[in-house]
Amino acid sequence: MATNTETTAGPSSAEEHVVIFRLAEEYYALDIQAVQEIVRMQNITSIPGSDPWVEGITNLRGRVVPVIDLRRRCSVSVNEHSPETRIVVVSSSNGMVGLIVDAVSEVMRIPADQVEPPSSIVSVPANTYLRGVAKLDDRLVSLMDLAGVLPSEEPAYAEEGEQAVAA
Amino acid sequence: MAMGKGQPLHFELDDDDLKLFCEEADEQLELLDAALVQLEGEHEPDLVQQIFRAAHTLKGSSATIGHKKMASLTHAMESVLDMVRQGKLAPGAHVVDTLLLALDALRVLANEVVTRIDSGTTTERLEADLHAILAGEAEDDLPLAAVSEAPGAPGLTLPPPSIEAVLAEMDQGRGAYLVEITVSPDSPLPGIRCYQVLQELDAVATVVHTVPERILIESGGGEFSLTAVITTNVDDEHVTAALAIVSDVSAAKVRSLTPEELAGGVVQTTAAQAAASPAAEAARPRLSVVEADGPHPAARPAEPRKATQSVRIDVERLDGLMNLVGELVIDRTRLQQIREHLAPFMKDGNLTELAENFEETTSHLARITDELQEEIMRSRMLPVRSVLSRLPRLVRDVAAKCGKKVDLQTAGEETELDRSVIEEISDPLVHILRNAVDHGIETPDERRAAGKPESGTVTVTAWNQETYIYISVKDDGKGIDTGALRRKAVERGLVARETADSATDDTVLQYIFFPGLSTAKTVSDVSGRGVGMDIVRTNIERLNGQVTVRSVKGKGSEFIIQLPLTLATTKALMVMANDTVYAMPLVSVTEALSEEEADIHSVAGRKTLRLRGRLLPVSDLAAALGDGRSGLVEGPRFVVAAKHSDRQVAFMVDRLLGEQDVVVKSLGDVIGNRKGLTGATILGDGTLGLIIDTASLVSEQAQLAAIA
Numbered sequence: 001m002a003t004n005t006e007t008t009a010g011p012s013s014a015e016e017h018v019v020i021f022r023l024a025e026e027y028y029a030l031d032i033q034a035v036q037e038i039v040r041m042q043n044i045t046s047i048p049g050s051d052p053w054v055e056g057i058t059n060l061r062g063r064v065v066p067v068i069d070l071r072r073r074c075s076v077s078v079n080e081h082s083p084e085t086r087i088v089v090v091s092s093s094n095g096m097v098g099l100i101v102d103a104v105s106e107v108m109r110i111p112a113d114q115v116e117p118p119s120s121i122v123s124v125p126a127n128t129y130l131r132g133v134a135k136l137d138d139r140l141v142s143l144m145d146l147a148g149v150l151p152s153e154e155p156a157y158a159e160e161g162e163q164a165v166a167a
Numbered sequence: 168m169a170m171g172k173g174q175p176l177h178f179e180l181d182d183d184d185l186k187l188f189c190e191e192a193d194e195q196l197e198l199l200d201a202a203l204v205q206l207e208g209e210h211e212p213d214l215v216q217q218i219f220r221a222a223h224t225l226k227g228s229s230a231t232i233g234h235k236k237m238a239s240l241t242h243a244m245e246s247v248l249d250m251v252r253q254g255k256l257a258p259g260a261h262v263v264d265t266l267l268l269a270l271d272a273l274r275v276l277a278n279e280v281v282t283r284i285d286s287g288t289t290t291e292r293l294e295a296d297l298h299a300i301l302a303g304e305a306e307d308d309l310p311l312a313a314v315s316e317a318p319g320a321p322g323l324t325l326p327p328p329s330i331e332a333v334l335a336e337m338d339q340g341r342g343a344y345l346v347e348i349t350v351s352p353d354s355p356l357p358g359i360r361c362y363q364v365l366q367e368l369d370a371v372a373t374v375v376h377t378v379p380e381r382i383l384i385e386s387g388g389g390e391f392s393l394t395a396v397i398t399t400n401v402d403d404e405h406v407t408a409a410l411a412i413v414s415d416v417s418a419a420k421v422r423s424l425t426p427e428e429l430a431g432g433v434v435q436t437t438a439a440q441a442a443a444s445p446a447a448e449a450a451r452p453r454l455s456v457v458e459a460d461g462p463h464p465a466a467r468p469a470e471p472r473k474a475t476q477s478v479r480i481d482v483e484r485l486d487g488l489m490n491l492v493g494e495l496v497i498d499r500t501r502l503q504q505i506r507e508h509l510a511p512f513m514k515d516g517n518l519t520e521l522a523e524n525f526e527e528t529t530s531h532l533a534r535i536t537d538e539l540q541e542e543i544m545r546s547r548m549l550p551v552r553s554v555l556s557r558l559p560r561l562v563r564d565v566a567a568k569c570g571k572k573v574d575l576q577t578a579g580e581e582t583e584l585d586r587s588v589i590e591e592i593s594d595p596l597v598h599i600l601r602n603a604v605d606h607g608i609e610t611p612d613e614r615r616a617a618g619k620p621e622s623g624t625v626t627v628t629a630w631n632q633e634t635y636i637y638i639s640v641k642d643d644g645k646g647i648d649t650g651a652l653r654r655k656a657v658e659r660g661l662v663a664r665e666t667a668d669s670a671t672d673d674t675v676l677q678y679i680f681f682p683g684l685s686t687a688k689t690v691s692d693v694s695g696r697g698v699g700m701d702i703v704r705t706n707i708e709r710l711n712g713q714v715t716v717r718s719v720k721g722k723g724s725e726f727i728i729q730l731p732l733t734l735a736t737t738k739a740l741m742v743m744a745n746d747t748v749y750a751m752p753l754v755s756v757t758e759a760l761s762e763e764e765a766d767i768h769s770v771a772g773r774k775t776l777r778l779r780g781r782l783l784p785v786s787d788l789a790a791a792l793g794d795g796r797s798g799l800v801e802g803p804r805f806v807v808a809a810k811h812s813d814r815q816v817a818f819m820v821d822r823l824l825g826e827q828d829v830v831v832k833s834l835g836d837v838i839g840n841r842k843g844l845t846g847a848t849i850l851g852d853g854t855l856g857l858i859i860d861t862a863s864l865v866s867e868q869a870q871l872a873a874i875a
Contacts, residue, residue, distance in 0.1 A: 045747060045855040047834075047841055049793020054838060057847055059855050062494045064847045066837040094836035151837060 016110040016134070020141055021088060021101040024076045027141045028101075029110075029134065034146050036089045036096060038104050041081050051151070055100055058087070065089065067098035073149060074129070092150050099149075110134045115143065172287025178280055179233045185280065188228055190479070192277045195221040196270065201556040203266050204563050206251075206258045215258075219248045225273065227355035237276040240290045243297040244269050250301060265296045267560070323394055323434040329376045330429050336373065336398040343424040344372075344403055345434055346410070348393040354415035361389025364416065367409045372399030394436055396424070482586065485547050489735055492536075492543050493830040493849070499536045500851035502529050544585065544733055551629045551638070552580035554593050558627060561597060565604045572611055572622040573604050579629035584636045585733035591710055592638065592730060595703045599640045599726045600625065602700070607644030607724055617721070619643065634732050635712075641725040647718040649675045656681065676716050677813060680704040708811065708862040709845070711737055711752045737831055739848075741824035741856065742807060744789040745799045748856035749820075750829045750848055751807060755861035757815065758808040759823055765806045773872065776817040778808055784872030788818040791868060792843045792859075811865035816872070818864075831858060843867075 018029035019038075039060070044067050046056035053072040057064050067087060071078045084103040089096055118130040129148035134141040180188060202218045205211075222245040229237035244266060250256035275288045323345070325333075333343050348364050350357045361384045368374050374381070376396045379389060399406065403421040410419040428434060506529050513522035555577045566573040584592075608614075608623035615621060626641045649672045656662040656678045667675070682701040707714045712730035731737060731754065739750035740759060758778065766777040767785060774785035785806065789796065800821035808817045829848035834841060845860040 043854045045847070045857065046794075047838060047844070047857065048747070048789065049842060050838060057834065057838070057855055059849055059853055062490060062497075062849065064832040064835065064849075064855060066835050068837070092837075096835075097837050 014112055016112065016115065016143065018108055018110060018141075018143065019088070019104065020106050020108055021086070021104045023071050023074060023102055024079065026076065027105070027139055028070075028074075028144050029108075029141045030088065030090065030144050030146060032107060034090045034092070036091050039087050039089065039098075041085045041087060041100070058098060060089065060096070060098070063096065065096045065098050067100060068150070070099045070101055070149070090146060092146060094150065097150060110136070110141070118142070172285055174285040176279055176283050176285050177233075178283070179231075180280075184232070188232060188280060189277070191228060192225065192280075195225050196274055196277065197553075197556060199270050200267075200560050203263055203270065204559040206266075207260060207263045215248070215252045219245065219252050222248050227357075229276075230355045232280065234276065234280060236288075236290055237273060237279075240269055240273060240276070240294060243294045243301075244273075247297050247300050256300070262300055265293070265300060269293045269297065323376075323378060323396070323436050325376055325396060325429065325432055325434060327432070329396065330432060333375050333396060333398055333424075333429055334426055336375075337426055337429075341373075341398045341400055342402070343396065343398050343429065344406060345420075345422045345424055345436070346393075346395045346397055346406065347418075347420040347422075347436060348395075348410065348416055349418040350389075350391045350393070351415045351417040352391060354391075356415070357391050358384075358387035358389050360413055360415045361393045362387060363413045364393055364410060365389075365395075367413060368395060368397055368406070371401055371406055371409050372397035396434065480546075485543070485586075488543050489547065492540050495536050496540055496830065497849050497851065497853070499529075499533050501853075502532065504851060544735070545583075547586050547733070547735070548583040549586055549589055550580060551582045551584055551589065551592075551636070554589055554596060555580045555627060555629070557593075558596075558600060561600060562604060562625060565601055566608075569605050570610060571604060571608050573608055574622050574624045576624060576626045577628070578626070582629040582631055582636060584730070585735060587734040588636070588710070588730050588732065591706070591734070592728065595707055595714070595728060596627075596638060596640070598699050598703050599728075600627070603640055603642040603644065603724070603726075607642040607646075609645050613645070617645075631732070634738070635729050636732055638728045638730075639725055640728075641723065643723040646720040646722055647676060647679060647716070647724055648720065649718075652676070652678045674813070676718055679716060680714075680812075704812070705862075709860070710734060711754050711861075713754075713812075735831060736828050737858070738826060739829050739858065740807065740826055741829075742788070742805070742820040743800065743822035743824060744787075744792075744820045745794055745796050747789070747794070748824065748850060748854070749788065750856050750858045751809065752859070752861055753826065755809050755811060755865070756807060757810050760806055762804045762806060762819070765817075767806070776806060776808065778817070781815060783808055783815050783817040784868060785817045785819060786868050786871075788820050791818065791864060809861050809865050811862045811869075814865055814869040816865050816868040818868075829856070829858065 016029070017032045019032050019035050020027055020029045022028075042058055044056040044058045047054060050056070053069050055067040055069045058067050059065075069078065070076075070088075079102060082102070086101055086104045087098040088101055088104065089098050091097075114136070115132040115134045118133055129145050130142050131145040131148075132143040134143060198221045199218060202214055202221070205214060206218060222241055226238055226241035226245055229241060247256065247262065247266065251258050251262070256262065269290075272288055272290055272293055275286050276290075279286050337343055346368065348361070350360045354360055365374065365377065365381070365384050374395055374397050377384060378394045383389065384393065397406070403423060406421045407419055410416060410421075424434060506525065509525075510522075513519070513525070558577065559575050562573050562575040603625050604623075608625070609617065609619075611621040614623065624643050626639075628639045628641070630637050652675050653662075653667045653670075656675075657664050657667050659681075661681050662670075662678065680700050680703075704714050707728060707730065710730055711734075712728065714726060714728050716724060716726050718724035737750075738753040740753055740756050742749050742751060742759075768775055768777065770782070776783040776785050787797070788807075802821075805820050805823050806817050807820055807823075808815060810816075831846045832848060833846055834844065843860050843864045844857050846858040847855045848858055850856050
């Protein structure tokens with residue numbers, strides 16, 4: 001257990017500085033560096049024909065920010081929005097993205113020796129966005145890897161090169 | 168220093184310097200590009216001076232940052248240009264070709280400063296060629312008449328107000344001096360040295376008059392000589408000592424002036440200083456005036472550019488300002504809505520004055536916001552000149568490759584459009600131009616046989632009309648062969664034989680935009696295999712623009728690109744489908760009517776709208792976008808007729824919400840390019856509306872209807 005090969009991204013590799021939130025009954029955490037802000041649920045315009053986990057887009061102080069329902073993305077049961085539902089706005093390589101969570105509980109520093117690799121606990125699909133599990137006194141918190149949870153970049157249109165056509 | 172492609176390079180500059188270097192280099196390179204092409208035809212002393220100065224500046228800056236390759240190459244170019252400037256060398260085709268090749272290499276080398284990676288460009292061959300030209304191995308014939316320098320004034324002529332000022336100072340006991348500075352010709356930074364000289368003079372004296380003008384020196388445009396008339400309390404040795412501080416000053420003369428000399432108005436200077444045209448003038452490629460006909464407004468003759476005060480501003484900053492103004496516009500709309508809601512409550516007698524004040528203030532705010540928005544948008548506008556200036560070079564290169572003779576004329580380069588559009592317009596324009604030269608213009612032999620002048624003419628004209636910009640590319644070539652187009656279209660299975668046979672020539676001309684069509688007998692590597700036009704059209708239409716073509720066999724063709732002045736905002740018809748607000752760009756909307764008024768029938772199981780003699784397939788807007796819900800909104804519905812190219816369809820919506828200017832915001836990458844949508848916009852109440860990609864939606868629905 002002392003041999004923890006999971007290293008954190010930041011310079012202080014002795015601990016994880018994270019924001020902990022709840023999806024249904026489970027607790028997850030995101031590196032605090034990635035989190036821009038946390039806002040209450042607000043009007044989200046849905047985009048017809050989009051993937052089920054894409055809730056839509058919302059207006060964040062004049063910026064159009066896409067919003068993903070993390071519960072659907074992580075295949076967790078989706079509850080009705082409650083007063084505690086929040087949108088966690090993170091910055092990614094594709095710009096700002098909002099993540100809908102059931103509640104945000106706290107910000108915490110988790111010592112690295114309390115984090116275990118995910119494979120020992122969860123099954124395969126979750127591995128793409130879980131980078132570890134932290135054992136706290138009262139619960140398990142799954143450390144989420146943002147890059148794994150956000151939809152990957154796909155070129156929207158095929159390369160607009162000149163296609164060769166037999167003359 | 169590591170050598171070889173891919174190796175890291177080191178330059179002596181920090182990030183701020185880098186930015187400055189890049190901006191300056193870009194400017195000079197662009198100038199050179201346009202001007203060098205003209206050098207071949209024209210014997211223009213001013214032009215040569217400009218080119219020489221540009222090369223000289225590049226040499227200086229590359230030397231300063233330690234880019235040896237670039238400095239060395241520019242030095243060679245400069246030497247060749249110097250010979251041209253002195254009339255010892257004629258700028259024939261070979262010379263210009265070599266210089267243009269060197270220019271291309273310079274671009275790559277300049278980019279190395281940004282990437283800090285060796286591009287692997289070798290310049291030995293180019294430099295050898297340039298030196299060969301210098302050594303007199305150029306093939307070209309008679310040297311030009313020596314580029315005569317502007318006759319140097321025998322002395323310095325002082326404007327009367329300056330004379331009076333000096334005399335007044337002398338009355339008070341100050342001395343007047345003539346200061347003549349020469350900056351060493353090897354100095355890489357003459358502009359800076361002149362500036363420093365001016366500063367030193369300011370510190371010890373009152374500088375009454377300078378040649379060149381103060382404004383020029385202060386903006387770094389000084390060259391190798393500076394003459395000034397100063398008044399001061401200190402003696403001439405003091406002044407000379409002050410000047411000695413400035414490096415690269417090879418000679419400094421300070422001579423006292425007498426009142427008599429000054430009264431005469433002309434002060435004797437040591438030598439006839441060649442006063443070349445002011446460096447501040449940015450080069451403008453010589454453009455021929457074009458006779459306008461048809462819908463184009465008359466092209467104005469090229470006007471001399473006035474030196475304007477300007478400030479460099481980061482594009483990002485302008486974008487930021489646009490965003491802020493956009494938000495202001497939204498709040499203005501909100502305020503107006505609030506005002507309307509409050510109106511009934513304000514009728515109370517006590518509140519009348521308050522109501523009036525409120526009314527007045529919101530109106531004023533609305534006006535100011537509108538003006539602010541317009542000003543910001545205008546400040547993002549650039550003259551289309553920057554796009555047009557690349558074209559002479561392009562035409563020259565393509566014509567040479569195809570063995571054709573082509574003369575390019577441009578007009579309307581001062582037409583302004585938004586930065587966002589300029590970036591997008593370049594590629595389509597280049598493509599159409601390539602086609603015109605490659606496929607449109609005939610070979611000199613063919614042209615002679617047809618009784619046309621050997622040299623074909625391509626005319627590019629830009630103009631504004633309402634909120635659009637139009638760019639026309641017209642050639643006097645052989646026109647488009649509609650017969651061949653018809654055949655090919657049928658052969659490729661793009662059009663049914665009967666349709667092609669019965670179609671008019673105008674309709675057939677549009678086939679040129681179909682993918683996969685190339686009527687060129689041989690595939691030229693210049694414009695590819697003719698599959699480009701469909702991409703050109705797609706790209707233009709994605710910008711809410713259009714491209715049309717006219718052609719007369721044997722006489723020539725004309726392509727007209729129409730684009731909105733700005734991509735940042737667009738006029739749209741706002742509609743509601745289910746619970747979402749959509750914006751349909753007006754450019755694609757032909758009509759909007761209520762379901763009652765609409766003449767809708769069922770034809771073979773499909774809803775069809777009969778409108779002005781055409782039958783339009785009708786579909787539900789929400790459903791077409793992928794929103795399958797129905798019945799959310801009660802009441803009568805509406806029909807919107809939309810078009811794209813020559814296809815028209817109709818969409819059912821739940822509400823019509825009026826027309827408005829919408830600020831286009833991107834949907835971002837996470838959602839990706841959604842089918843049928845091009846962006847989002849912030850509505851008056853802060854929620855988001857979706858902007859419809861009418862082009863793709865109409866195409867899709869039209870196709871679906873055709874298949875059914």
